[in-house]
Amino acid sequence: xxxxxxxxxxxxxxxxxxxxxxxxxxxxxxxxxxxxxxxxxxxxxxxxxxxxxxxxxxxxxxxxxxxxxxxxxxxxxxxxxxxxxxxxxxxxxxxxxxxxxxxxxxxxxxxxxxxxxxxxxxxxxxxxxxxxxxxxxxxxxxxxxxxxxxxxxxxxxxxxxxxxxxxxxxxxxxxxxxxxxxxxxxxxxxxxxxxxxxxxxxxxxxxxxxxxxxxxxxxxxxxxxxxxxxxxxxxxxxxxxxxxxxxxxxxxxxxxxxxxxxxxxxxxxxxxxxxxxxxxxxxxxxxxxxxxxxxxxxxxxxxxxxxxxxxxxxxxxxxxxxxxxxxxxxxxxxxxxxxxxxxxxxxxxxxxxxxxxxxxxxxxxxxxxxxxxxxxxxxxxxxxxxxxxxxxxxxxxxxxxxxxxxxxxxxxxxxxxxxxxxxx
Ligand SMILES: *Cc1c(COP(=O)(O)O)cnc(C)c1O
Numbered sequence: 001x002x003x004x005x006x007x008x009x010x011x012x013x014x015x016x017x018x019x020x021x022x023x024x025x026x027x028x029x030x031x032x033x034x035x036x037x038x039x040x041x042x043x044x045x046x047x048x049x050x051x052x053x054x055x056x057x058x059x060x061x062x063x064x065x066x067x068x069x070x071x072x073x074x075x076x077x078x079x080x081x082x083x084x085x086x087x088x089x090x091x092x093x094x095x096x097x098x099x100x101x102x103x104x105x106x107x108x109x110x111x112x113x114x115x116x117x118x119x120x121x122x123x124x125x126x127x128x129x130x131x132x133x134x135x136x137x138x139x140x141x142x143x144x145x146x147x148x149x150x151x152x153x154x155x156x157x158x159x160x161x162x163x164x165x166x167x168x169x170x171x172x173x174x175x176x177x178x179x180x181x182x183x184x185x186x187x188x189x190x191x192x193x194x195x196x197x198x199x200x201x202x203x204x205x206x207x208x209x210x211x212x213x214x215x216x217x218x219x220x221x222x223x224x225x226x227x228x229x230x231x232x233x234x235x236x237x238x239x240x241x242x243x244x245x246x247x248x249x250x251x252x253x254x255x256x257x258x259x260x261x262x263x264x265x266x267x268x269x270x271x272x273x274x275x276x277x278x279x280x281x282x283x284x285x286x287x288x289x290x291x292x293x294x295x296x297x298x299x300x301x302x303x304x305x306x307x308x309x310x311x312x313x314x315x316x317x318x319x320x321x322x323x324x325x326x327x328x329x330x331x332x333x334x335x336x337x338x339x340x341x342x343x344x345x346x347x348x349x350x351x352x353x354x355x356x357x358x359x360x361x362x363x364x365x366x367x368x369x370x371x372x373x374x375x376x377x378x379x380x381x382x383x384x385x386x387x388x389x390x391x392x393x394x395x396x397x398x399x400x401x402x403x404x405x406x407x408x409x410x411x412x413x414x415x416x417x418x419x420x421x422x423x424x
Contacts, residue, residue, distance in 0.1 A: 004407035007330065013315045013323055013398065019043055020241075020400040023383065030381040031405045031412075035397035036187075036215060036361045037385060039241030039308070048307040052299045063299075071299040075290065078302060081309040085240075085317055086213070086232070087223035088251050091288035095305065096269075096297060098248040099214055099235040100129045103181075105292060106231045106250060107137050109264045110208050113178045117207070118143065121169060121180045123161065124153035127187045130212055134181070150177070159350040159365070160191040167201045174205035182209070184216025184232075188387065190351035190361035190395075192220050196227040203228065214238060217249075218312065219359040221321055224251050231256075239360070239397065241308035247301040252289040267294025311399060323398035324360050330403055331362055331396055334410035338417070346417050350391065361395040363387075369420045376416035382409055 008014055020040045022029045032040060055067040064071045079093040086093065096102065111120065122134060138145040152169045154161050170180060180202040185192050195211055202209040211232040216222060218239030224232055232251040236242035256262060264285070268276065270293045272284045285291030312320065332353060339345050347370075350363040366373060370390035377384055377392070385393040396406055 001407055004403040007326070007403035011323060011403070013319050014402070016311055016315055017400045017402065019311055022400065025381045028381065030383055031409055032383045033394035033396055033401070033409070034383045034385060036238055036393065036395035038237055038244060039239055039397070040400055041243065042241055042307045042311055044310065045243065045304050045307040048303040049300055052303045074299055074302045075297065078305060078309065081313055082249060085218055085222070085312060086251060088225050089254060091257070092225060092251050092254050093249060094252070094289035094293050095247055095249045095302065096293045098245070099212070099233055100133050102233040102248050102250045103130065103133050103212065104137055105265055106210055106233060109262050109292070110210055110231050111137070111179045112263070113141070113143070116175055117178045119148050119150055119173065119176045119178060121150045121152065121173065121177055123183055123186065124151035125188065126183060127212070127214065159189050160352055163194055163197065166198060170201045170205065170207065174207065177205070177207045180207055180209045182211055184211050184213040184222070185220060185359050185361070187215050188350070188363060188391070190358050190363050190393070192357050192359055195222070195229060199227055199229050215361065216359065219324070225253065229253060236305050240305070242305035247298065247305060250289065250292065252292060257287045257289070257291065264292060265294070269293040269295055269297065315399065320398045325355060327396040327398060327401060327403065327406060328358060328360060328362060331406050334406055338410055338414045341414060342417070346421065360397055361393055363391055363393045366390045366392070372420035373413065373416045376419055377412055380412045382412055
């Protein structure tokens with residue numbers, strides 16, 4: 001406990017916890033380890049949204065042009081900050097819609113089956129929404145998902161997908177593939193993938209590479225521009241704390257911004273800005289990622305994202321990552337301590353331990369009675385996530401979790417294990 005408190009005392013961004021509303025149970029702050037599912041609410045979110053409502057009440061539709069933050073330029077402000085988090089140029093980021101919608105839109109532009117190169121390479125057991133998206137997108141194009149999707153799975157008896165197997169699959173299928181669509185961080189195991197290497201391997205065979213960064217954005221280091229990624233999409237409600245149903249975002253590499261031949265599904269909000277409101281026939285896109293926007297954005301949702309991005313800016317991505325890595329290392333240390341108390345290990349970690357191969361999330365696979373342990377942990381005011389058949393996922397998040405949270409979790413899980421193993 002002293003050890004955890006000493007680490008908290010040295011934590012340079014510890015003050016940011018006070019910027020968040022931590023759920024309270026029985027008068028005590030809970031241990032919230034679900035920032036990978038829905039990030040906590042910043043205290044300033046309400047103020048930020050309130051400002052939009054006030055501006056609306058004062059100016060009506062003129063609020064697009066007037067007030068402290070005219071809604072028409074709100075987007076510029078957001079992409080400045082978001083681009084630092086994902087390693088992009090500001091003009092390569094567009095804040096719009098939500099994640100699954102954006103994946104469909106990106107595939108409309110970047111999945112162009114031609115000749116023998118028609119297939120998509122993806123992770124086996126990707127997040128369900130991504131699977132449904134791929135399946136229905138292919139059907140929509142008149143293609144058969146069963147023959148057009150190539151999935152790469154972990155080897156028998158392993159939980160993570162080997163990097164060499166991904167590169168091997170690209171090489172093996174290079175003449176059939178039009179696109180590699182991969183995750184940044186696997187939602188189930190917490191495994192971080194080598195986006196740069198996957199992109200390079202795809203490009204070497206004339207295949208485009210796109211990424212779903214739902215569990216990566218705001219969590220792990222990203223350099224989308226330098227890594228030459230073609231496109232990426234993410235949601236802003238997990239590590240980015242923009243609230244339930246937050247507006248999503250997409251990255252489109254600048255080399256595509258002036259490509260007039262790319263097919264796309266467009267709307268007026270992607271139309272060239274200086275003549276947009278002349279409402280003329282014939283779509284002319286903005287020459288940036290914003291050229292993929294379709295509809296009038298919600299300044300209310302923008303305001304919620306802005307509130308959280310201000311905190312990322314205050315802390316700086318570098319410090320956030322450093323603390324994130326320390327928190328997870330400390331969690332590994334605490335869990336190792338728990339394991340030492342048992343003769344047969346009651347759990348193993350699905351998440352790779354090497355730095356660079358995991359972000360905040362750690363997935364714990366129980367040998368037995370995982371559900372009983374989970375219920376016991378939850379009853380002790382820990383917000384964790386249960387996945388069938390026997391997995392608890394937890395994510396200590398650097399912006400608001402403490403080393404003491406991790407330490408207390410260690411004690412709680414140890415007691416929970418002892419209790420559940422003694423029940424028959
Ligand atoms: C959270 C998550 C989603 C959710 O998609 P929405 O369209 O935002 O509901 C999709 N894919 C992955 C990989 C996720 O982790």
